[in-house]
Amino acid sequence: MVGDFKGKVVLVTGGASGIGRAIVERLAARGATLVIADILRKEGEKAAAAAxxxxxxxxxxxxxxxxxxxxRDLVQAIVEAHGQLDCAVNNAGVEHGLQALADVGDEDWDRIQEINLRGVWLCLKHELPQMVRQGRGxxxxxxxxxxLVGAPLLGPYAASKHGVVGLTRTAALEYGRMGVRVNxxxxxxIRTEMFQRSLTGRPDLAEKLVRNSPMRRLGEPGEVAEAVIWLCSDAASFVNGHQLAVDGGMTAQ
Ligand SMILES: NC(=O)c1ccc[n+]([C@@H]2O[C@H](COP(=O)([O-])OP(=O)(O)OC[C@H]3O[C@@H](n4cnc5c(N)ncnc54)[C@H](O)[C@@H]3O)[C@@H](O)[C@H]2O)c1
Structure with a gap:
């Protein structure tokens, strides 16, 4: 098991469900002090109680x-309560229905960018200054x-996630010298609630995705959580600005 997180304060956005929830469970097993932040109150409280x-x-x-x-208030509340923020996992995100680019509605486009891209930027905006003050994070x-690659019928989502990669690389270059790594x-x-929702009206989708996967299966939330935790941990102390594919080899094709 990689990493001892005892004494480390970790924020997980979107920690109430799916991949975020798996990250929370596995960080709890490693002794982290956890802050779970999510729009889903009941599920978020449950995740915290389980931890x-x-x-x-x-x-x-x-x-x-x-x-x-x-x-802003979230990061401030963490610092007031714990005096530090060692790691942050900016995981909250949403999907949309399959649509060719020319058919995407303005509202769908804006909603996806607002949560998936602007939301990550806002988190970085408040997490980075605290980590700079600490000299580490x-x-x-x-x-x-x-x-990383194009995603037919997922234009707004692909644009938002390419944006997240761009933010990650840029933050790594701007803040690396201050002791902060961003990956x-x-x-x-991955088999999460998000994936289950995407199956609505597409019963054939799961089988098709499995057939197209080099490992002939989908990923599990815990398999993503392990990669996230490694990048958070001191074991990855010289890894900065990296985009780690957890995809069973899909982007190796
Ligand atoms: N499941 C997949 O196949 C897959 C693949 C690649 C990337 N991802 C990414 O991984 C992350 C987690 O996805 P998941 O599959 O666990 O999805 P999920 O829907 O199970 O969990 C996402 C979490 O984000 C929260 N969230 C959504 N909007 C929010 C908002 N405005 N503010 C705060 N919290 C909000 C949700 O309440 C939920 O708890 C997302 O960023 C997603 O895009 C998922």
């Missing part, structure tokens, strides 16, 4: 990454294979 049962200090704070004041942004993880299809 506390694993013996760590964990709490849920409500957050909508679209709201600049909420993001590690941030992992959840991008996607759709941030991205790029999963292919």
């Amino acid at each position: 506390r049962e694993q013996g760590v200090d964990a709490r849920f704070l409500p957050l909508d990454v679209r709201e600049p004041d909420e993001v 590690s941030i992992v942004n959840l991008a996607s294979v759709a941030g 991205a993880v790029c999963p292919s299809t």
Whole structure:
């Protein structure tokens, strides 16, 4: 098991569900002090309670990454409570229905960019200054294979995730000298609530994705969580500005 997170304060946005929830569970097993921030209150409280049962200090704070004041207040509340923010996992994100670019509605476009791209930027905007003050910190942004290669019928999502990769690389160059590392993880299809929603009206989709995957299976949330945790940890102390594909080899094709 990589990494001892005892004494480390870690923020996970979107930690109430899916990949974020798996990250929370696995960080709790490593002794991290956890702050779970999500728009889903009930599920977020549940994730925090489950982490506390694993013996760590964990709490849920409500957050909508679209709201600049909420993001600012979240980071401030963490620093007031714990005095530090060692790692941040900017994981909150949303999907949209399959559509060719010319058919995408303005509202869908704006919603995806607002949550997936602007939301990550807002988090970085408030996490980075705190980590600079500390002289150390590690941030992992959840991008996607759709941030590395084109994704037919997922134009707004692909644009947002390419944006997250661009933010990650730029932040790494700007803040590396100040002791802060910023990396991205790029999963292919992972069996989460987001994936379940994408199956609506497309019963054939799961089988097609499995057939097209080099490992002939989808990924599990825990498999992404392990990559995220490695990048957060001191084991990755010289890894900065990287986009780690967790995709069973999909982008090797
Ligand atoms: N599941 C996949 O196949 C897959 C593949 C590649 C990348 N990703 C990315 O991984 C991340 C996690 O995805 P997941 O599959 O676990 O999805 P999920 O829907 O299971 O979890 C996403 C979490 O983000 C939260 N969230 C959504 N909007 C929010 C907002 N405005 N403010 C705060 N929280 C908000 C949700 O409430 C939820 O708890 C996302 O960024 C997603 O784009 C997922």
